[in-house]
Amino acid sequence: xxxxxxxxxxxxxxxxxxxxxxxxxxxxxxxxxxxxxxxxxxxxxxxxxxxxxxxxxxxxxxxxxxxxxxxxxxxxxxxxxxxxxxxxxxxxxxxxxxxxxxxxxxxxxxxxxxxxxxxxxxxxxxxxxxxxxxxxxxxxxxxxxxxxxxxxxxxxxxxxxxxxxxxxxxxxxxxxxxxxxxxxxxxxxxxxxxxxxxxxxxxxxxxxxxxxxxxxxxxxxxxxxxxxxxxxxxxxxxxxxxxxxxxxxxxxxxxxxxxxxxxxxxxxxxxxxxxxxxxxxxxxxxxxxxxxxxxxxx
Amino acid sequence: xxxxxxxxxxxxxxxxxxxxxxxxxxxxxxxxxxxxxxxxxxxxxxxxxxxxxxxxxxxxxxxxxxxxxxxxxxxxxxxxxxxxxxxxxxxxxxxxxxxxxxxxxxxxxxxxxxxxxxxxxxxxxxxxxxxxxxxxxxxxxxxxxxxxxxxxxxxxxxxxxxxxxxxxxxxxxxxxxxxxxxxxxxxxxxxxxxxxxxxxxxxxxxxxxxxxxxxxxxxxxxxxxxxxxxxxxxxxxxxxxxxxxxxxxxxxxxxxxxxxxxxxxxxxxxxxxxxxxxxxxxxxxxxxxxxxxxxxxxxxxxxxxxxxxxxxxxxxxxxxxxxxxxxxxxxxxxxxxxxxxxxxxxxxxxxxxxxxxxxxxxxxxxxxxxxxxxxxxxxxxxxxxxxxxxxxxxxxxxxxxxxxxx
Numbered sequence: 001x002x003x004x005x006x007x008x009x010x011x012x013x014x015x016x017x018x019x020x021x022x023x024x025x026x027x028x029x030x031x032x033x034x035x036x037x038x039x040x041x042x043x044x045x046x047x048x049x050x051x052x053x054x055x056x057x058x059x060x061x062x063x064x065x066x067x068x069x070x071x072x073x074x075x076x077x078x079x080x081x082x083x084x085x086x087x088x089x090x091x092x093x094x095x096x097x098x099x100x101x102x103x104x105x106x107x108x109x110x111x112x113x114x115x116x117x118x119x120x121x122x123x124x125x126x127x128x129x130x131x132x133x134x135x136x137x138x139x140x141x142x143x144x145x146x147x148x149x150x151x152x153x154x155x156x157x158x159x160x161x162x163x164x165x166x167x168x169x170x171x172x173x174x175x176x177x178x179x180x181x182x183x184x185x186x187x188x189x190x191x192x193x194x195x196x197x198x199x200x201x202x203x204x205x206x207x208x209x210x211x212x213x214x215x216x217x218x219x220x221x222x223x224x225x226x227x228x229x230x231x232x233x234x235x236x237x238x239x240x241x242x243x244x245x246x247x248x249x250x251x252x253x254x255x256x257x258x259x260x261x262x263x264x265x266x267x268x269x270x271x272x273x274x275x276x277x278x279x280x281x282x283x284x285x286x287x288x289x290x291x292x293x294x295x296x297x298x
Numbered sequence: 299x300x301x302x303x304x305x306x307x308x309x310x311x312x313x314x315x316x317x318x319x320x321x322x323x324x325x326x327x328x329x330x331x332x333x334x335x336x337x338x339x340x341x342x343x344x345x346x347x348x349x350x351x352x353x354x355x356x357x358x359x360x361x362x363x364x365x366x367x368x369x370x371x372x373x374x375x376x377x378x379x380x381x382x383x384x385x386x387x388x389x390x391x392x393x394x395x396x397x398x399x400x401x402x403x404x405x406x407x408x409x410x411x412x413x414x415x416x417x418x419x420x421x422x423x424x425x426x427x428x429x430x431x432x433x434x435x436x437x438x439x440x441x442x443x444x445x446x447x448x449x450x451x452x453x454x455x456x457x458x459x460x461x462x463x464x465x466x467x468x469x470x471x472x473x474x475x476x477x478x479x480x481x482x483x484x485x486x487x488x489x490x491x492x493x494x495x496x497x498x499x500x501x502x503x504x505x506x507x508x509x510x511x512x513x514x515x516x517x518x519x520x521x522x523x524x525x526x527x528x529x530x531x532x533x534x535x536x537x538x539x540x541x542x543x544x545x546x547x548x549x550x551x552x553x554x555x556x557x558x559x560x561x562x563x564x565x566x567x568x569x570x571x572x573x574x575x576x577x578x579x580x581x582x583x584x585x586x587x588x589x590x591x592x593x594x595x596x597x598x599x600x601x602x603x604x605x606x607x608x609x610x611x612x613x614x615x616x617x618x619x620x621x622x623x624x625x626x627x628x629x630x631x632x633x634x635x636x637x638x639x640x641x642x643x644x645x646x647x648x649x650x651x652x653x654x655x656x657x658x659x660x661x662x663x664x665x666x667x668x669x670x671x672x673x674x675x676x677x678x679x680x681x682x683x684x685x686x687x688x689x690x691x692x693x694x695x696x697x698x699x700x701x702x703x704x
Contacts, residue, residue, distance in 0.1 A: 006528045006558065014522060064580070115353065122353030122393075126549045129580035135557075142557055217521040218578045219549040221355060227519055262525040268486045268516040 002140040007263040008256070013147050013216060015255020016154030020209035021232030022239070022247035023161065024202035030178040030242035031198045032091065034099050038082060038106040040229015042203045044114065045078050046071040046210030047220040051125055065130045065215070071207035079203025080196055082106055088192075107229075114222040124221035127214045150212045157208060158248050161201075165244060174198055178242065234278050240291025249289060253277070343386045344379070344643050346633060347406035348626075349416030349426075351394040355518075355545050358572050359418045359622050363440065364389055365615050366623035367415065370630035373610070380634050381641065392417050396425035407433050412645035413637075415629050418622060420444035420461075420490040427454045436645045436652070438633060440625035441594075443568065444493040448672040453645070455652045455672035457629040457663070458594055461490070463701065464567050465497030465541075466504075467592050467678045470702050471565065472537050473505040481511040481535035483526045483551075485518055485542065494541035494567050504704045510535050518546065527555040536562035543569040547589075548576030556585040566591040571620045573683065574690040584687040594621040595663045596679045596694045607662045621663070628661030635659060675700075 021043060028036040046068075053067040090102050114120050135144035165171035176184040177194045184191055213228070214220065231254060239250025254274055261273040281289060348367055352360035371385045379385060388411060390402035399422035406414055407429075413436045417423045423442035430437035430453045439447065439456045443464055448454050472480050480502065485491035495512075502509050511533035513526035530538050538560065540551060547570055555564060570591035577583055597608050597618050607627060611619040619627075632652070639657065640647035651657070658667050659674075666676040677699040684693045 003528060003532060007525055010522055010524045121357075123357040124355055124545050124576075126576050126578055129578050133582045140559070142559060144557055217550060218581075219521075219545065219576075259522075259525060262522075263529065266514075267526050267529075268514040270520075271516055 003263060005139060005141045007259050009141065009143060009147060010262075011256035011259030012252070013150045013255070014258055015252035016151050017209055017213050017216070017228075017251075018232050018235045018254050019248045019251025020154050020157065020205055020212060021228060022235040022251045023158065023244065024206050024209075025233050025236040026239075026241055026244060026247040027174075027198050027202045029236070030244075031174060031195055032087070033096065034087065034091075035103060035233065036082075036087075036202075037100075037103040037229065037233075038110055039202065039206060040225030040232065041107050041110040042075050042079055042206040042225070043210045043213065043228060044220070044222060044225040045110065046075045046207035047127070047214055047224060048114065048120055048125075049074045049207070050210065050214065051127060051220055052119070054128055063130075064128055065211060068207060068211040071210060072204040075203040075207040075210075076200040078110075079199040079206075083196060083199040088195075107226075111222050111226070120222065122222065124219050127218040127220055129218075130211065130215040146215045150216055153208070154212060157205065158244075161205070162244055170194070170197060231274070234274065237288055238278055238281055240288030243288070243290045243292075246288055246290035253289075342383060344383045344637065345386045345388060345409075345411050345413075346630070347409075347411040347414040347416075348387055348389045349392050349399060349402045349406070349414065349422075350389065350418050351422070352389070352391040354394040356394045356419065356543060358544070358575070358620075359441075360391065362572075362620050362622040363416070363418055363626040366611065366619060366626040367630055369611055369614055370627045372614075374630070374634055380637050383643075385630075385634075390416075392422045394419060394422060396422050399423070399425050400429060403429055407435055412436060413633060413643065413648060414438070415440065415626070415633065417442065420447060420493065421488060423447055424489055427452070430454055434645055434649075436648050438629050438652070440629040441568070441622050444489050445497070446489075446493075450670050450672075451653075452672070453649050455632075455668060457625045457632060457661070457674065458568075459676055459678060460673045461493040461567075462497040462500075464592050464678060465494045465499075465539075466501035466701050467680070467698050468494075468539055468565050468567070469498050469501035469505055469507060470698070471590070471592075471680060471696075472502070472539075473507050474702070475537075475563075477507065477535075477537040477563070479508045479510045479533075479535050480537040480539060481513075481530040481533055482509060483513045483515075483523065483530070483538060483540045485516075485520075486514040487517050490543075490569065491518075491541045495539070498539050498541075501701075506704070518543070521550055522554065523551050524554045524558045527551075527558040527560045530555075530562075531559045537565065538562065539565050541567050541569065544571065544573040544576050548573045549578060552585050552589060553578070553581065562588065564589045568593050568621055570683075571622065574692065577690050582687055583685045583690050586683040586685040586690045589683045590695065591681055592678045593681050594678070595624045596681060596692075596697075598694055599679075603660065604662055624662040628659070628663050631661060632659050 024039045049071040050067045053070040054064050057067045086102050086106055090099050115122050131146045131149050135142050165175055173189045173194045176189055177191050181191055235250035235254045236247045239246030257274050257277055258270040261270045350360040350363040367387055371387055375384050390406055392399035392402045399417050403426040415438050418441050420442040423439045437454045441458050443458055443461045445460050445462050448456055482495055484495040499509055511530055513529055571593055636648050636651040637643055640651040655667055655670055664676040666674040668674055677697050679697045680695040682693050682695050683690050
């Protein structure tokens, strides 16, 4: 029983990080039909921002985790500038294929640019402790505070974001643009501003994901977003890309599958099962678990 | 200002060596007596290529190699060079990536370099051993411990012991400390980690220690080891062998293992070196107690050779040299001795000198000879981490000269 609970906890905390990152992929895809491959690297940007701003927050007498505020700002700025400098001009002139390649280029650019900055360099950096150490015990399994915070904060962020898209004017605008761009313009929605807002929120979320990730796995390096981004992208596709609850579901499924495979099947086959499940689900339900099967708009 | 001075000095050195060449003196075989001449360059420069992971996740090892090689070369050149020739180093970065390592190797060979020192990791070095034999280029790795790296009659040698020895030392230590049931967590996709697991496993069988639980990870990029250590707890073992590198041990493994309820001993190998620089500030670091590892040398060793090296390194770079530095330093001096014996820098002649199993090398990591495959026979230090909760330090435990009988 204790193995089961332990595995469940590990799965949930991995899954909630995947879900947070997957939200960014799904929001951007939903609104401009672009797979923003650079999203995983925004997480790296957030990670380094926190590493550099922790001394500032500590000097101000604030806890280490409050450096996430700076990270959210920087990530939002990087996300919005990526949209303005790279994606928007390409969207106007190129095809969806050019946009996709640009996204991959931005991803590699960010990784290599970070490496070239002397203060960052190629060495991994270990982050400091973000939350208080220790925890409590549930039927023989130690539950660390960090794990509790990771799961709770992710859940809160996801619920707030969902409510935002459902209830607020801006959120409704985002959903409109995602449904039909031309009709949204006719309805008086500023499409470009809405897209910029989506990028700002999506990138800001990656900073929150970076905090959760580093609290649990405190190593920052320039390519940290690559594999994590890929897993989160898979989570988004699995849940149904473009659908916000789908990203949450996909993230949690991937985290849990990884953890349970490690515990009960074979510890080195976690990724094998994650991608196997992806293939099976896509064969049975090509639009993802919660995705709606709509024909491609021409 | 310092840079300018250095430039001027370098320029002066070049002029002197050019002048030496221009004087028409025979440079083909520098007489051994010439090495006594204080600093006078009588021959052409000897170029040694080095390959190290200067960037990437193991960049700390790259810096360890380049600094120690700098120190050794500076000392050798100040004492008159090798056979009267000054030594020059050309460094190439392998980024801890086997493909990049092969590229680095090819780039050095294309510059006409026949003596190469590197690379640091087993994974990278195993990617270039075949090429070294094909190109007939001498390859001396300071620290690649995988058994498969060196074989008899080849161009590949090393300055460190092999994993079959290192893994067995850990198994012997488990037995000696009274653990009859042990567990292993290792990376199935990494040459180094897998090699150590294999040799640890074989030695456990020999010493009558039962390997009760084995868990693995599919890559070195895995961040969560909680489930692996939870199954160690379930198996009831009190000694776990976890051969990983410092960038995983420091931030991930030790903390997660303790959080998963594992209270016993965690033992590793030389990859644990420099872990204290990669721990989480502000976390409860007392988890690092009861972590042991085998290493090539211990900087607190009071022997004269070790202290001379440690003091010179600290004076030049302001930090204590790790084991990789010590090995790289020894490797440069091994090349020096082999070139002097061979009387030339021809790769095949140097190879033959290194292949001589009667040659004795005295270095920071011990006094040793190479066996027929090109691997030194020397002892291992067992070192532990100790922590008061806020910082991690190392403590020398024991030195094992040779494996105990079964």
